[in-house]
Amino acid sequence: MKKRIAISLSISLLLISACSSSNYEILSFFFDGVPDPNEQRIETQEVVIDSTGIKSRTEILRKATPEFVFHGPFVAKLCDECHNTEQGFKILKEEPALCYECHDNFEESATVLHGPVVAGYCTECHHPHKSENEFLLLKTGQDLCYKCHEKTSISRNEEHPDIEDENCITCHDPHGNNEEYFLL
Ligand code: HEC
Ligand code: HEC
Ligand code: HEC
Ligand code: HEC
Ligand code: HEC
Known part of the structure; x- marks a missing residue:
């Protein structure tokens, strides 16, 4: 868990500064199944931290493709x-x-x-x-x-x-x- 958050934090820095040191990390965060060039498993699915705070992945995806409640x-x-x-x-x-x-x-x-x-x-x-x-x-x-x-x-x-x-x-x-x- 600690590790996961640490990785997310580093991604957040990437996202905020739009730094390009690791495109793979960003891609693997947005799209499931992007092959890992280093064969190293990076779990960043649950928590995302961006410039506005902590958001769950589901929440972000939901914003992208709103699901309606009828x-x-x-x-x-x-x-x-x-x-x-x-x-x-x-x-x-x-x-x-x-x-x-x-x-x-x-x-x-x-x-x-x-x-x-x-x-x-x-x-x-x-x-x-x-x-x-x-x-x-x-x-x-x-x-x-x-x-x-x-x-x-x-x-x-x-x-x-x-x-x-x-x-x-x-x-x-x-x-x-x-x-x-x-x-x-
Ligand atoms: C932590 C608990 C808490 C939260 C969160 C909270 N309130 Fe209250 N609110 C109270 C209490 C306690 C009172 C009673 C005040 C009194 O007895 O005078 C109150 C009173 C009120 C009143 C009547 C008095 C007045 O100021 O007009 C309104 C309207 C109100 N709240 C609206 C809101 C709204 C809108 C929000 C969200 C933005 C909110 N409250 C969030 C606890 C809360
Ligand atoms: C469609 C408009 C509307 C919305 C949306 C709304 N309110 Fe109200 N609220 C009112 C009206 C009108 C009153 C009655 C005002 C009065 O009696 O002076 C009121 C009264 C209140 C009171 C009692 C205040 C008092 O002095 O007795 C509280 C508490 C309150 N609202 C909380 C909320 C909370 C919490 C929300 C969001 C969940 C909310 N209101 C959303 C219109 C609204
Ligand atoms: C001020 C905003 C507000 C108004 C006005 C309002 N609701 Fe709601 N209603 C809510 C919120 C917020 C919830 C979600 C409550 C929760 O998360 O526990 C809710 C939940 C509900 C639910 C589902 C959960 C439950 O409590 O049974 C029903 C049914 C419902 N409202 C019916 C109504 C009806 C009927 C009216 C008019 C008579 C009404 N509401 C007016 C804010 C409102
Ligand atoms: C013909 C019957 C009927 C009428 C009229 C009706 N409802 Fe409902 N409503 C339902 C049913 C059935 C459900 C689903 C109940 C469930 O799944 O628990 C529901 C669910 C809801 C919910 C909860 C949705 C959720 O996601 O849990 C809300 C809020 C609600 N109604 C608000 C309203 C309001 C506001 C009105 C008036 C404008 C209204 N309803 C009129 C039948 C009705
Ligand atoms: C639970 C009650 C309820 C049911 C069921 C319902 N409506 Fe409505 N509908 C409303 C209300 C309330 C409004 C808002 C009317 C207003 O504010 O003048 C509305 C508004 C509308 C409007 C006006 C445009 C808009 O979207 O505001 C259309 C068109 C409409 N409804 C079509 C439908 C159709 C088609 C169905 C069935 C598939 C349906 N409604 C089922 C309550 C309902």
Whole structure:
């Protein structure tokens, strides 16, 4: 493991400085199966470190070729569960009622609800058909919350001293629960 990270680090230096001392290492990192001229096995598959930090290989590959997560009824072509397919695909019901046809109603399980959940803005956070992100999310991490909340005002809060890039949902439930500020 130590060795692997050490090798990755040296590759990171190569990537950052675009230095050309070893094309093989770079190639073997990006493409599986590039023959090793020195017959020396270099394992660099798990961890990649580039100028922006540590990223898993899967994450990088996923960026290159996004894989979509599909909504169950969309992929099953149950368009008419949500659309009036006879009349210009009009939406059958407003959110959140549309979503609660199939999903548990958050208002039944939580006493403190997040504004957009009550107001029926589910699709401000979730795509109704497909997304590159898990849970059909439109954005990931803090970006999702900063769609509506102002970064400066969040940073000012003394409860958020050094959250850095910690995901907001490690402390807050995105929908609501029974705690003030839907803290987990
Ligand atoms: C779970 C409910 C749901 C299902 C199932 C669903 N849709 Fe949608 N669809 C929506 C919502 C919500 C919108 C956004 C409508 C809006 O904001 O005006 C939408 C928007 C659309 C739009 C407008 C353009 C766009 O992409 O925003 C089209 C076209 C569409 N859907 C086609 C389809 C087709 C075709 C299917 C079946 C393969 C389907 N939908 C299944 C909920 C659904
Ligand atoms: C016709 C039924 C139906 C309707 C209406 C519906 N959903 Fe779903 N939804 C499903 C099914 C089925 C799944 C897949 C469940 C599973 O795999 O656990 C799902 C999964 C999801 C997931 C989780 C996806 C994941 O990757 O785990 C989200 C988020 C979601 N729906 C949001 C919504 C939202 C938002 C609406 C309203 C715009 C909505 N759904 C309306 C049936 C529906
Ligand atoms: C502020 C953004 C936001 C809004 C608004 C929102 N969600 Fe979510 N939702 C999330 C996030 C983030 C997750 C992933 C939770 C996790 O990682 O544990 C999620 C997960 C889900 C899931 C799958 C996991 C679960 O909790 O069952 C469903 C279903 C879902 N949301 C439905 C809805 C519906 C229905 C609405 C509207 C009534 C809605 N969401 C509104 C952010 C949101
Ligand atoms: C679609 C817009 C939208 C998104 C996205 C959004 N919020 Fe909100 N949020 C609101 C609104 C509107 C309120 C209600 C504001 C109020 O009551 O003053 C709110 C209120 C809150 C509150 C309670 C504040 C209070 O003073 O009671 C918390 C905590 C919160 N959001 C956290 C989050 C987190 C965490 C995320 C990301 C997972 C997020 N929000 C994403 C719109 C949004
Ligand atoms: C380490 C846990 C933690 C993380 C991570 C976190 N919060 Fe909070 N947040 C809290 C606590 C605790 C409170 C309660 C503050 C109080 O009691 O006054 C709070 C309060 C809030 C409030 C209501 C008070 C206000 O300042 O308006 C909002 C909105 C909020 N958080 C949004 C966010 C968003 C957006 C993120 C991500 C960028 C985030 N939080 C990340 C712990 C956290």
